Amino acid sequence: MNAAIKSAKRVHAEVTVPGDKSISHRSVMLGSIAKGDTHVSGFLTGEDCLSTISCFKKLGVDIELDGTNVTVHGKGLHGLSAPSEPLDVGNSGTTLRLMSGLLAAQPFTTHITGDKSIQKRPMGRVAMPLGLMGGKITSDGEKLTAPLTIEGAELKAVDYTLPVASAQVKSAIILAGLYADGVTRITEPEATRDHTEIMLNYLGANIKKEGNTIVVTPVEELTARDISVPGDISSAAYFIAAALICADSEVIVKNVGINPTRTGIITAFRAMGADIELLNERTVCGEAVADIKTKSCRLHGTVIKGDIIPKLIDEIPVISAAACYADGETVIADAQELKVKESDRIKTMASELRKMGADITETDDGMIIRGGRPLKGTVCESYDDHRVAMSVAVAALGAEGETVINNSECVDISFPGFFSMLDNMREE
Numbered sequence: 155m156n157a158a159i160k161s162a163k164r165v166h167a168e169v170t171v172p173g174d175k176s177i178s179h180r181s182v183m184l185g186s187i188a189k190g191d192t193h194v195s196g197f198l199t200g201e202d203c204l205s206t207i208s209c210f211k212k213l214g215v216d217i218e219l220d221g222t223n224v225t226v227h228g229k230g231l232h233g234l235s236a237p238s239e240p241l242d243v244g245n246s247g248t249t250l251r252l253m254s255g256l257l258a259a260q261p262f263t264t265h266i267t268g269d270k271s272i273q274k275r276p277m278g279r280v281a282m283p284l285g286l287m288g289g290k291i292t293s294d295g296e297k298l299t300a301p302l303t304i305e306g307a308e309l310k311a312v313d314y315t316l317p318v319a320s321a322q323v324k325s326a327i328i329l330a331g332l333y334a335d336g337v338t339r340i341t342e343p344e345a346t347r348d349h350t351e352i353m354l355n356y357l358g359a360n361i362k363k364e365g366n367t368i369v370v371t372p373v374e375e376l377t378a379r380d381i382s383v384p385g386d387i388s389s390a391a392y393f394i395a396a397a398l399i400c401a402d403s404e405v406i407v408k409n410v411g412i413n414p415t416r417t418g419i420i421t422a423f424r425a426m427g428a429d430i431e432l433l434n435e436r437t438v439c440g441e442a443v444a445d446i447k448t449k450s451c452r453l454h455g456t457v458i459k460g461d462i463i464p465k466l467i468d469e470i471p472v473i474s475a476a477a478c479y480a481d482g483e484t485v486i487a488d489a490q491e492l493k494v495k496e497s498d499r500i501k502t503m504a505s506e507l508r509k510m511g512a513d514i515t516e517t518d519d520g521m522i523i524r525g526g527r528p529l530k531g532t533v534c535e536s537y538d539d540h541r542v543a544m545s546v547a548v549a550a551l552g553a554e555g556e557t558v559i560n561n562s563e564c565v566d567i568s569f570p571g572f573f574s575m576l577d578n579m580r581e582e
C-alpha cells in the first residue's frame with residue numbers, strides 16, 4: 155500500500171489514540187501468568203500485540219479478543235505448557251525480549267523467531283544476563299539474533315548492571331527474576347519505562363526501586379485484576395507534532411498514558427517553545443493518564459541528549475520531523491539505540507526528510523537538523539518501519555504539494571487507522 159499525504163493548512167481535532175503498545179503487551183504476558191481471569195480494555199489491536207496473543211495461545215493460554223477488549227484466562231506462574239510449534243513474534247522486539255525472560259524459567263524448550271527485521275536485531279543483550287541466571291538461550295541466526303532456542307532452567311538470582319538503557323532487557327530480567335532462587339537486582343544507567351514494574355505490583359508482586367536499582371523478590375502467585383490500557387503517548391506524538399507543524403492548529407488527544415518515563419516528548423517540545431497542556435490528570439491501574447492539548451506555535455531548535463533519551467526514544471523520528479520546521483538547529487545525541495530499532499532510524503529518517511528538502515547531518519549517536527528550510531512533497535520509503543512511515547506523514551503536512559509513502563501498511567504494527575485519523579483532522 156502507498157499513502158498519499160497532502161499538505162494541511164491547519165489541523166484541528168479532539169481524538170483518542172489506540173492503546174499503549176508496551177502496556178498492551180504486558181497485559182497479555184502478565185495476565186497469562188496470573189491466577190484467574192484478566193479483563194483488559196483499550197487493548198492495542200496492532201500487529202505487534204496480536205503477535206503476543208498468538209504466542210501465549212501456543213503456550214496453552216486461552217485468550218479471547220473482542221474489539222479492544224481482551225480476556226486472558228491466566229494459568230498462574232507455573233501453568234504455561236510446551237508449545238508444539240515455534241513461536242512467531244512477527245515484527246515485535248518487545249514480545250521476543252520479554253518472553254525470553256519468561257521462557258528461560260519454564261520447564262520446557264521453546265523455539266522462537268520473527269520477521270526479517272527481528273532477525274537482525276540484537277538478542278545477545280537478553281541472552282547474556284539470562285545466561286548469568288542459568289538460562290540457556292542459543293541462537294540459530296548470526297551474531298545472537300533470532301531464531302532463538304530457549305531451554306528452560308532453574309534460575310539463580312543475580313545482581314546485574316545493564317550496559318544499555320533498555321526497558322525490554324530490564325523487563326526480561328524482571329520476569330526471569332520472578333522465578334529465581336532469591337532476590338534479583340537490576341541497575342539501569344538511565345531510567346527506562348517502568349510498565350512491567352507497575353503492572354506486576356498491581357497484580358500483587360513485590361518489585362521495589364532503590365535509586366537506579368530495581369529489586370525483584372520472587373512471589374508465590376500473581377492475582378488477576380482488570381486492566382484498562384491508556385492511549386499510547388507514542389501514537390499521540392504524531393498529532394502533537396502535527397499541531398506544532400501546522401499554523402493555527404489545536405489538537406486534544408484524550409486519555410493518554412503520561413507515565414514520567416514516557417513523557418520526554420513533552421519536555422523536549424516544551425524546550426522548543428511548544429504550548430502543551432496536560433488536562434484531567436489521573437491514575438488508572440497504577441499508570442498516570444491525562445488529556446494532552448497542543449496549540450500550534452513557532453518552534454525553535456534545542457539540544458536533546460542524556461537521560462531524557464530513553465523517555466522519548468520512540469518519538470525521535472517524529473521530533474526530527476518537527477525540528478525541520480523549527481527555527482535554528484536541533485541536536486539529538488546519545489541516541490545510538492536508534493540504529494537497532496525496526497530500522498536504523500538515524501539513517502532512515504535523515505534520508506527521507508532530506509528527500510523532502512531538509513538540512514540534516516547524521517552523527518554516530520543522533521543527528522543535527524537545521525530547521526527552517528521549506529519542505530516539498532516527494533516519494534518516500536517507510537523501510538517497513540511504522541514510526542518512520544508516520545513521522546514522514548506528519549512532516550508531509552507542512553510540505554508543499556503531496557508526499558507519497560511507499561509500503562505504508564506497516565503503520566498497522568502500532569497504529570491501525572492512522573492515515574484516516576490524520577486525514578480527518580487535516581484542513582486545506
Ligand code: S3P
Pocket residue numbers: 175176177248319320321322323325347467468491
Ligand atoms: C519498549 C522498550 C523500548 C521501546 C520499544 C518498547 C518496551 O525498547 O523502543 O518500542 O515496551 O519495553 P528498548 O528496551 O530496546 O529500548
